[in-house]
Amino acid sequence: MTVVIRRYLCLVGLFFISPLVFSAPPAEKARARDLYLGEAYYQAAQGNYLDAISRLDTELWQFYRLDDPKLDPLHYQVNQANFSVGDFELSYRMHQRAGRAIKAVLEGNVDEPIRNEAAWRVARIFMQKGDATSAVAAIERI
Amino acid sequence: MPVIANMNSFHQLLVAAALAALPCAALAQQVSKEQIKGLDEQVQDIKKDVLAISSELQLLEEKLLYPSNTQLSLFVSLKGNGKLRLDAVRLKLDGQDAAHHIYTFKELEALQGGGVQRIHTGNIRTGEHSVEVAVIGKTGDTDFQQVATYKFKKAVEPKLLEIVVDRSESSGKVIQFKE
Numbered sequence: 001m002t003v004v005i006r007r008y009l010c011l012v013g014l015f016f017i018s019p020l021v022f023s024a025p026p027a028e029k030a031r032a033r034d035l036y037l038g039e040a041y042y043q044a045a046q047g048n049y050l051d052a053i054s055r056l057d058t059e060l061w062q063f064y065r066l067d068d069p070k071l072d073p074l075h076y077q078v079n080q081a082n083f084s085v086g087d088f089e090l091s092y093r094m095h096q097r098a099g100r101a102i103k104a105v106l107e108g109n110v111d112e113p114i115r116n117e118a119a120w121r122v123a124r125i126f127m128q129k130g131d132a133t134s135a136v137a138a139i140e141r142i
Numbered sequence: 143m144p145v146i147a148n149m150n151s152f153h154q155l156l157v158a159a160a161l162a163a164l165p166c167a168a169l170a171q172q173v174s175k176e177q178i179k180g181l182d183e184q185v186q187d188i189k190k191d192v193l194a195i196s197s198e199l200q201l202l203e204e205k206l207l208y209p210s211n212t213q214l215s216l217f218v219s220l221k222g223n224g225k226l227r228l229d230a231v232r233l234k235l236d237g238q239d240a241a242h243h244i245y246t247f248k249e250l251e252a253l254q255g256g257g258v259q260r261i262h263t264g265n266i267r268t269g270e271h272s273v274e275v276a277v278i279g280k281t282g283d284t285d286f287q288q289v290a291t292y293k294f295k296k297a298v299e300p301k302l303l304e305i306v307v308d309r310s311e312s313s314g315k316v317i318q319f320k321e
Contacts, residue, residue: 035217035302038258045252054196061197094186 034059034074037081040088049092056085079105079114086121090128099125106141116142212265213300216241216273220253221318222310225281228253231305233262234274240264258304268296275305275317290317 032038036059044052060081063074074081082105089098099122106118123138204213218231228250233241241262245253253259276289294303304320 032256032258035215035258035260035304038219038256039217039260041255042249042252042257042259045255045257046248050193050196054193054200057193057197058200061201092189094189096183096186097190 033076034072034081037074037077037084040081040084044084044088044091049088053085053088053092056081056088060085079110083117083121090125095125095128208263208265208300210300211298212267212296214262214264214266214271214296215260215300215302216262217302217304218243218253218259218261219257219304219306220250221306221308224309226279226286226307226309226316227281228277228279228307228309230278231261231307232276232278235262235264235266236271237274240273261305266296266301268298270295273303273319277307277317288316290315290319292319294319294321 032041036055040052040056040059043049043055059074060078063069063072063078066072069075069078083102086098086102086105089095102118102121102125106115106122110118119138119141123135126132126135126138208215214235216233220228228245230242230244232243233239243259243261249259270293272291272293274289274291276287279286292303294301302321306318306320308316308318
């Protein structure tokens with residue numbers, strides 16, 4: 001019973017949050033350890049989402065092709081970078097791609113807190129699309 | 143009486159016509175919704191293509207204009223909360239003017255939110271170099287200016303240098319460098 005109540009509370013929360021998402025600045029306020037990630041935040045905070053996504057896409061593309069990604073400072077925050085791409089895409093009204101990026105994290109081999117955050121974001125995207133059933137299904141994964 | 147009867151039949155006709163028009167209106171609305179959905183998907187596809195082109199251009203730019211063995215990128219970030227308001231940053235590389243940037247309110251907000259500004263990207267030879275940074279701003283009502291010089295070594299890999307402007311009052315050094 002409490003699970004059902006919690007789920008619906010989440011859904012009500014999403015309902016109220018979803019209209020604000022498009023105009024919301026990126027959620028990340030923490031300092032980026034990778035300078036290019038920080039540059040993407042800098043662009044996104046000014047509403048330059050195209051520059052932010054393109055910068056971060058390029059950075060992630062290069063990161064995944066490194067011989068030893070652990071030497072790159074981005075490896076500390078690679079999940080956050082993936083989420084941020086999704087967030088920026090959402091703000092740039094590209095919910096299809098945003099959903100795919102976050103779903104990739106959700107289905108990947110990641111820790112529980114990260115998976116929960118991804119599930120929450122996927123639910124938020126579904127809510128924006130007006131698909132409450134899928135939003136509940138995403139919340140159930142938390 | 144015939145006038146009232148005529149009025150009644152006219153009303154009935156009007157209601158019947160309105161009822162008949164309802165499904166048509168609903169159909170039109172449905173079609174337009176589908177059209178909007180299609181348009182939204184098309185716009186998203188275009189944005190995806192633009193992003194792919196932009197990313198490719200960035201990679202090409204980096205590869206052709208700033209090869210890794212000569213590339214130098216300088217970044218500016220803010221740290222701490224204090225009275226110092228950053229107005230401008232001036233950079234000199236090996237004594238030559240490299241960049242001068244005056245900050246807008248939006249840019250300052252972005253920096254305060256944890257963003258990092260890439261202020262300069264260029265090419266330098268491998269070896270010893272120096273960068274001179276001047277931070278211009280205001281602390282309360284008084285003008286503020288501090289200049290700092292940093293020596294660094296450029297190797298074969300791209301060089302990234304972060305200039306941290308520390309606004310915390312406890313900090314004696316407002317300009318700090320991080321490699």
